[in-house]
């Protein structure tokens with residue numbers, strides 16, 4: 001994380017959570033875990049956010065909001081799916097209006113396990129997200145011909 005030049009700003013969206021994971025996200029922000037003391041800022045504006053935290057399974061209505069928020073965030077950006085519902089649809093995955101986890105609509109970089117996801121696991125997921133964010137920043141800053149495309153024949 002040494003290369004980060006500013007505090008990571010987070011936006012949180014509840015895609016259709018039972019509220020369990022959302023309470024744990026709030027626990028991270030409030031005094032017991034208090035991630036703001038580590039420089040993490042919770043914002044309501046996707047244009048200011050680096051990290052997109054999503055809780056709950058994706059349904060017919062929330063998929064449009066997720067796409068909208070995601071596309072408003074500047075690059076580089078990282079998506080964290082918090083809890084098993086956000087990862088796979090969880091216990092709601094067979095419901096008539098659920099399309100699955102967050103990765104059914106946008107790319108997900110980090111999956112935080114749990115039902116509900118524990119605050120320690122969410123903070124760990126955010127730390128992983130910072131590493132991914134730094135890699136994406138470095139890739140964007142590198143000249144195009146030095147970026148590894150994952151295929152040695154394509155250099």
Ligand code: SF4
Nearest residue numbers: 018020083085115116
């Ligand atoms: S993972 Fe569990 S606590 Fe979190 S939204 Fe789903 S059912 Fe609720």
